Amino acid sequence: MTQSNSGPAKPGPSLWARAQSSAIEQLHIRLESLIVLLVLGAIMSVLSPYFLSVSNFMNIFLATATIGVLAIAATFILGSGGLDLSLGSVMGFAGVVGAWVAVTAGLPTGIAVIATIGAGALAGFVNGIIITRAFVPAFIVTLGMLGIARGLALVINNGAAIYGLPPAMVYLGQGRPMGIPMPVIIFIGTAIVMHILLAYTRYGRHTLAIGDSENAARTAGINVSRLRLSLYTLSGALAGLAGLIFATRVNAGDPTAGLTYELTAITAAIIGGTNLFGGRASILGTMIGALIMGVLQNGLNLLAVQSYYQQMAIGAVLILAVFIDQWQVRKESRV
Amino acid sequence: MTLLNITKVSKAFGPVSVLHGVDMSVDRGEVVGLVGDNGAGKSTLMKIVTGMYTADAGEITLDGQDILGNTPGERRRMGIEMIYQDLALARQQDVSANIFLGREPEKKVLGMNFVDKATMRREAQAMIDRLGARLPAINRPVGSFSGGQQQSVAIARALTFDPKLVIMDEPTAALAVREVQGVLDLIRQLKSEGIGVILISHRLNDVLSVTDRIVVLNHGRAAANLTTAETNMTEVVSAIVGSAEMDHAAAHEARG
Numbered sequence: 001m002t003q004s005n006s007g008p009a010k011p012g013p014s015l016w017a018r019a020q021s022s023a024i025e026q027l028h029i030r031l032e033s034l035i036v037l038l039v040l041g042a043i044m045s046v047l048s049p050y051f052l053s054v055s056n057f058m059n060i061f062l063a064t065a066t067i068g069v070l071a072i073a074a075t076f077i078l079g080s081g082g083l084d085l086s087l088g089s090v091m092g093f094a095g096v097v098g099a100w101v102a103v104t105a106g107l108p109t110g111i112a113v114i115a116t117i118g119a120g121a122l123a124g125f126v127n128g129i130i131i132t133r134a135f136v137p138a139f140i141v142t143l144g145m146l147g148i149a150r151g152l153a154l155v156i157n158n159g160a161a162i163y164g165l166p167p168a169m170v171y172l173g174q175g176r177p178m179g180i181p182m183p184v185i186i187f188i189g190t191a192i193v194m195h196i197l198l199a200y201t202r203y204g205r206h207t208l209a210i211g212d213s214e215n216a217a218r219t220a221g222i223n224v225s226r227l228r229l230s231l232y233t234l235s236g237a238l239a240g241l242a243g244l245i246f247a248t249r250v251n252a253g254d255p256t257a258g259l260t261y262e263l264t265a266i267t268a269a270i271i272g273g274t275n276l277f278g279g280r281a282s283i284l285g286t287m288i289g290a291l292i293m294g295v296l297q298n299g300l301n302l303l304a305v306q307s308y309y310q311q312m313a314i315g316a317v318l319i320l321a322v323f324i325d326q327w328q329v330r331k332e333s334r335v
Numbered sequence: 336m337t338l339l340n341i342t343k344v345s346k347a348f349g350p351v352s353v354l355h356g357v358d359m360s361v362d363r364g365e366v367v368g369l370v371g372d373n374g375a376g377k378s379t380l381m382k383i384v385t386g387m388y389t390a391d392a393g394e395i396t397l398d399g400q401d402i403l404g405n406t407p408g409e410r411r412r413m414g415i416e417m418i419y420q421d422l423a424l425a426r427q428q429d430v431s432a433n434i435f436l437g438r439e440p441e442k443k444v445l446g447m448n449f450v451d452k453a454t455m456r457r458e459a460q461a462m463i464d465r466l467g468a469r470l471p472a473i474n475r476p477v478g479s480f481s482g483g484q485q486q487s488v489a490i491a492r493a494l495t496f497d498p499k500l501v502i503m504d505e506p507t508a509a510l511a512v513r514e515v516q517g518v519l520d521l522i523r524q525l526k527s528e529g530i531g532v533i534l535i536s537h538r539l540n541d542v543l544s545v546t547d548r549i550v551v552l553n554h555g556r557a558a559a560n561l562t563t564a565e566t567n568m569t570e571v572v573s574a575i576v577g578s579a580e581m582d583h584a585a586a587h588e589a590r591g
């Protein structure tokens with residue numbers, strides 16, 4: 001996907017089709033989602049003069065960071081033909097664990113950071129074990145974990161948030177090296193690493209292969225259940241990272257953090273071109289999807305739309321995105 | 336010299352007993368036909384050889400070494416390749432991704448391993464050219480290919496890694512006449528290179544023309560082990576349908 005060796009340019013496919021196929025091949029993204037992002041941005045800048053300001057852009061990225069990291073997790077899981085509905089709850093759970101370790105137990109920031117991500121990874125590992133060893137469908141296991149992790153988050157401090165994180169930890173959420181918010185740096189850094197992992201390593205290719213055809217992967221000698229287990233653990237760890245970003249940004253381990261975030265994260269991944277049924281996924285696409293969700297939320301905030309309606313809008317966008325995807329699949333009559 | 340040796344292999348799926356102590360062997364450079372009715376257990380036996388299913392009892396050796404304890408991936412690395420009846424392709428991935436699935440060549444960049452896509456594409460193209468397969472494009476998802484084109488990809492996948500044994504489960508089912516001849520030529524070529532081949536097919540004419548030996552499975556038992564040069568269609572058919580139904584089958588053959 002780096003060089004084109006197709007010889008002299010042939011007439012034939014339309015400019016649009018060629019632009020699209022090269023965009024998909026080079027960057028693994030959907031052109032449509034990029035256009036939606038630009039159009040959405042244009043509409044917002046007309047509706048609100050504040051939208052186009054630099055500080056608002058930072059706001060959008062900042063607001064997208066948590067969702068973006070969860071969406072990256074959703075991209076891997078959906079790409080592998082799986083599903084993780086526990087992302088938002090695990091994120092909330094991990095944030096409370098981190099705050100508990102740092103504040104209540106008074107341990108150093110380094111340990112609190114590891115504990116936060118580790119708590120997420122552990123929840124994901126439990127998901128993975130039950131899915132791969134007990135053969136309970138991912139839908140059920142992660143729906144159950146959605147309830148369990150949220151319950152645990154509430155149990156740890158009797159439903160109250162844990163405030164007063166140490167400054168070193170707060171820096172992760174509120175620091176601005178060179179004027180760029182730390183959450184944005186963490187988000188972009190995670191996206192780059194995960195993009196390379198997905199697109200350029202055996203791990204990423206095998207992830208898409210098991211989502212495409214578990215049977216094909218198995219006959220090729222891939223250890224499918226071990227790979228799935230590691231993917232759910234990775235997903236949990238990323239949810240933990242999202243929990244870390246959120247907790248350090250608001251300077252609290254809030255047990256209600258991340259409520260319904262899985263909805264937004266999965267929506268972002270699907271808008272970005274990830275196949276709901278596995279086999280196709282791209283981190284760059286997901287980044288665009290996450291930004292679309294961020295712009296949408298930010299714009300609705302600027303327009304002072306109540307959050308209840310925002311929730312409805314996100315739900316509607318999810319259904320619409322899957323509809324468009326399925327409609328295109330049927331139109332091309334593949335699969 | 337014996338390449339693959341299957342001894343007294345049995346297999347049941349829950350209460351359904353499918354294989355009852357089957358014996359079979361393949362020498363280097365030998366082409367063995369495996370025939371039998373629908374549901375006789377041919378695919379099941381071969382999936383036990385590749386490790387997709389586990390045997391309930393029995394022993395399988397490759398070059399004298401017991402392989403039943405090895406994973407499917409290890410058995411591939413030991414030289415066992417199979418073209419599955421359902422092809423087992425990843426439909427949304429392109430030709431090179433399918434051919435190299437599970438064995439992607441890697442290159443080191445900054446001490447980390449990355450998949451070497453350029454090498455994959457080049458070698459996949461070379462393999463497709465060698466097979467003389469006509470594919471629309473090597474970088475398209477194989478799900479968009481015709482059945483015969485997909486079959487070519489599955490064959491290419493089995494031949495790219497210098498196998499010792501190639502198992503073909505109905506490799507010609509979706510192919511046009513000329514492509515069928517291509518596969519039969521390919522089998523002869525593999526034989527000349529000292530590779531063992533097991534061919535499962537319902538096209539008995541093809542089996543008779545390309546194999547050295549024919550093993551007939553009947554309700555999970557090896558009902559016959561025939562030397563191809565010394566047998567004929569009638570004998571093979573009677574072994575397939577079993578003696579009880581022989582009169583009926585003979586009548587059918589007579590009718591043509």
Ligand SMILES: Nc1ncnc2c1ncn2[C@@H]1O[C@H](COP(=O)(O)OP(=O)(O)OP(=O)(O)O)[C@@H](O)[C@H]1O
Nearest residue numbers: 348351353371372373374375376377378379380420
């Ligand atoms: N995974 C499975 N679970 C349960 N039963 C199975 C399974 N695979 C095969 N069987 C049964 O085992 C028997 C043998 O099947 P197999 O696929 O080995 O037959 P075959 O000889 O390859 O037939 P065909 O010529 O139709 O391909 C059949 O009765 C089938 O129903």
Ligand SMILES: [Mg+2]
Nearest residue numbers: 377378379420
């Ligand atoms: Mg079969």
